[in-house]
Amino acid sequence: MLYFRRDIIMKGLALLLAVLAVCGFIIKSRSALYISQNEALEIARKDAGLTLDEILEAEVEFERSGRDSMYEIEIDTFGGAYKYTLDAKSGDIMFALQ
Numbered sequence: 001m002l003y004f005r006r007d008i009i010m011k012g013l014a015l016l017l018a019v020l021a022v023c024g025f026i027i028k029s030r031s032a033l034y035i036s037q038n039e040a041l042e043i044a045r046k047d048a049g050l051t052l053d054e055i056l057e058a059e060v061e062f063e064r065s066g067r068d069s070m071y072e073i074e075i076d077t078f079g080g081a082y083k084y085t086l087d088a089k090s091g092d093i094m095f096a097l098q
Contacts (some may be wrong), residue, residue, distance in 0.1 A: 034088040037062065040071040043091050046085040048098070050077060062088060070094065 035043075037060040045055070057076040062069070069088035074081065085095035 010063065034062075034069060035071075035091045037071065039091060040086050040088070041073060041075075043086060043093070044073045044075060044082065044096075047084070047093060047096065048082045050082075051056075054078070088090065 006042060039056055041060050045052070045058075054077050055075055056078065058073045061072045063072055064070075071084075071086045071088055073084040073086065075084075078079055080098060083095070083097045086092065
């Protein structure tokens, strides 16, 4: 009887570890689907032709609309403000305004 319980516990632990491993893989894979906020800001900064010294303030927000995921980026400089919308998966610029 003791051996049977030990066997059930070991199988339960193995199943739990397998589930946790799969969950960790899914979380890791999901985060790899999107570019980072820093990458999004860098894409917008380069497109605007700005140096880091020219930026007074920058705001990057991740947004989801239906199946679309995007970054809304606002950059303030002495010369004006820039607004960008980037595709969060590809980093493609969807909208740009100075």
